[in-house]
Each structure stands twice: as C-alpha cells, then as structure tokens.
Amino acid sequence: MKNYWMLIPILFLFVFQPSNSNAQQKGDPMFQVPLGIASYTFRNHWENGVEETLDIIQSLGFTxxxxGAPAGVSPEDFKQMCAERGISIPSTGTGFDQLEKDPMAVADRAKALGASYVMCAWIPHKVGQFSKADADRAIQVFNQAGKVLKENGIVFKYHVHGYEFQPYEDATLLEYLIENTDPNVVKLQMDVMWTHFGGGDPAALLQKYGDRWVSLHLKDFKKGAPKNLTGLTGPENDVPLGEGELDFPGILKEANRIGIKHMFIEDESEHELEALPKSIAYLKSLRY
Structure with missing residues (x-):
C-alpha cells in the first residue's frame, strides 16, 4: 500500500492527457478529402459534348x-455547368509560356472559373535533359508570376512531372527548384506517379517539404514497366490505383498528416471509364 503514491503521476497523465482530435483511429478511411478528377482524364470526351461529359463525371461521384473550360466554352459558363452538378473547380492549369508572358491573364481566367489554385505542369526543356539553366529560368518565372497570382488571391503551384530528378550536386534539380523558389508564392502539387517514375519517393518528399505541398495527382504505374527521366511514358503503363507499384497507404498517411486538402485522380490510360470505378473503390477501401 505504501508504494501506491508512486502511481499517481502516471494515472494523472493517463486520465488527464488532452486528446488529439485530428489523430487517426483504427478503421478510419485514409482517403479523407473530396473526390477530385483531373481534366486530362476526359481528354477524349469533351468533343462528344461538354455537358454530357460533366454528367459522366458527376455520375462517378466526383465533386x-x-x-479549365473546354474549347468553345467560356470560363463563366463552364463554372455554371459544373456548379449545376455539384462540382467545384478549386484548381486550374496554365502553360509555362503564358505564365511567363502574362500572369495577370492567368489570374483573371482562374478567378472566372472560381479557382483558388493555378498549376503549371511542364517547364520547357530538351526531353530527358532537364538542366540547371532550365530550372533557373523556371525559378525566376515562378517567383515573379507567383507574386502576381498571390496579389490576386490565387495560389500558384508547380506540378512535379518526374524529369526534375536529374542529379545536381549532392541532390536533384527538383530539390534545387523547391529550395530556390519563394515558399510564400510558390507551392507544389505532387503527381505521385511521375514522382515515382523519376525515381523519387512520394511519401518521403511529402514529409521533407511539408506544407509546400497543397495537392496531389493520384495515378498508378504498371508493375515492372521501365522508368526514366523524360517525364513521358505510354498510356499502357497507367493502371487503376492499387494495381501498380505505388504505395498509396503510405502516401495517403503522409498527405493526411501534412494537411493536403485536394487530391485529383488522373487516368492517362485509354480505358478510363473502366479504370475509374476501380480506382475510386480502391481509395475508399483503404483504412488505418
């Protein structure tokens, strides 16, 4: 009896330790954000009708x-068509050239769509030979354009595409690019497949750069298919989520930990209508 007093501090810590409301519990879903889709997935559909394509997107459960708006449709009209189907447009894209020449026009188009983010997915370079000079050009453009976009209430993000993993000094040109852009005006979007394709570890990079990452593109890569530093591969190597090489549980755990709020499935195969339901079911099946 005389030694029970030694247990009091331990019992106090156990009983009164504040709970973490954000802590994940066993059985919680790993996919915890709205179901998003990248427009490139439906590249072969828009010509069959914009509203018809949006109906398909809605029927799959994407919100x-x-x-951006397909050819022949104004941003305002496209925003309205999406809204009628319960679909928002949190993010849109831009080409590097327009970002370099007229970032204000990029901001205006994003605002017309109701988007809060603008992403750029490709830096001009000779395929397979991304260089420090290419990265330096991008750093200058991203910092300048990112400032213009931020002044207009838009967040700029660079979409990692895999070719940036060229070695540089003791690291890679991706790390050089990230560390030399202004974190206040340049954020990042990880395409998990392209990151893997270029030799990167998606979960480790999410952990390393934390809140620089604001969104993800989710797609998987065929087991055993060849990889390189071009940022280019055939549609036959795009497989439904969970059927390829990527560790989605590890990626989603880290994405949730750092607070990623937007994740967009992007299917680059030629069988997207067959693959998407499989990918969605897989994401929803993942549990802690």
Missing part, C-alpha cells in the same frame, strides 16, 4: 475538378 472537385481540376482544369
């Missing part, structure tokens, strides 16, 4: 769309 967030990343992209």
């Amino acid at each position: 967030e769309f990343e992209g």
Whole structure:
C-alpha cells in the first residue's frame, strides 16, 4: 500500500492527457478529402459534348475538378455547368509560356472559373535533359508570376512531372527548384506517379517539404514497366490505383498528416471509364 503514491503521476497523465482530435483511429478511411478528377482524364470526351461529359463525371461521384473550360466554352459558363452538378473547380492549369508572358491573364481566367489554385505542369526543356539553366529560368518565372497570382488571391503551384530528378550536386534539380523558389508564392502539387517514375519517393518528399505541398495527382504505374527521366511514358503503363507499384497507404498517411486538402485522380490510360470505378473503390477501401 505504501508504494501506491508512486502511481499517481502516471494515472494523472493517463486520465488527464488532452486528446488529439485530428489523430487517426483504427478503421478510419485514409482517403479523407473530396473526390477530385483531373481534366486530362476526359481528354477524349469533351468533343462528344461538354455537358454530357460533366454528367459522366458527376455520375462517378466526383465533386472537385481540376482544369479549365473546354474549347468553345467560356470560363463563366463552364463554372455554371459544373456548379449545376455539384462540382467545384478549386484548381486550374496554365502553360509555362503564358505564365511567363502574362500572369495577370492567368489570374483573371482562374478567378472566372472560381479557382483558388493555378498549376503549371511542364517547364520547357530538351526531353530527358532537364538542366540547371532550365530550372533557373523556371525559378525566376515562378517567383515573379507567383507574386502576381498571390496579389490576386490565387495560389500558384508547380506540378512535379518526374524529369526534375536529374542529379545536381549532392541532390536533384527538383530539390534545387523547391529550395530556390519563394515558399510564400510558390507551392507544389505532387503527381505521385511521375514522382515515382523519376525515381523519387512520394511519401518521403511529402514529409521533407511539408506544407509546400497543397495537392496531389493520384495515378498508378504498371508493375515492372521501365522508368526514366523524360517525364513521358505510354498510356499502357497507367493502371487503376492499387494495381501498380505505388504505395498509396503510405502516401495517403503522409498527405493526411501534412494537411493536403485536394487530391485529383488522373487516368492517362485509354480505358478510363473502366479504370475509374476501380480506382475510386480502391481509395475508399483503404483504412488505418
């Protein structure tokens, strides 16, 4: 009896330790954000009708769309078509050239869509030979354009595409690019497949750069298919989520930990209508 007093501090810590409301519990879903789709997935559909394509997107359960208005449709009209189907457009894209020449026009188009983010997915370079000079050009453009976009209430993000993993000094040109862009005006979007394709570890990079990452593109890569530093591969190597090489549980755990709020499935195969339901079911099946 005389030694029971030694247990009091331990019992106090156990009983009165504050709970973490954000802590994940066993059985919680790993996919915890709105279901998003990248517009490139439906590249072969828009010509068959914009509203018809949006109907397909709605029927699959997507509530967030990343992209711009298809040819012949104004941003305002496209935003309305999406809204009528319960779909928002949190993010849109831009080409590097327009970002370099007229970032204000990029901001205006994003605002017309109701988007809060603008992403750029490709830095001009000779395929397979991304260089420090290419990265330096991008750093200058991203910092300047990112400032303009931020002044207009838009967040700029660079979409990692895999070719940036060229070695540089003791690291890679991706790390050089990230560390030399202004974190206040340049954020990042990880395409998990392209990151893997270029030799990167998606979960480790999410952990390393934390809140620089604001969104993900989710797609998987065929087991055993060849990889390189071009940022280019055939549609036959795009497989439904969970059927390829990527560790989605590890990626989603880290993405949740750092607070990623937007994740867009991007299917680059030629069988997207067959693959998407499989990918969605897989994401929803993942549990802690």
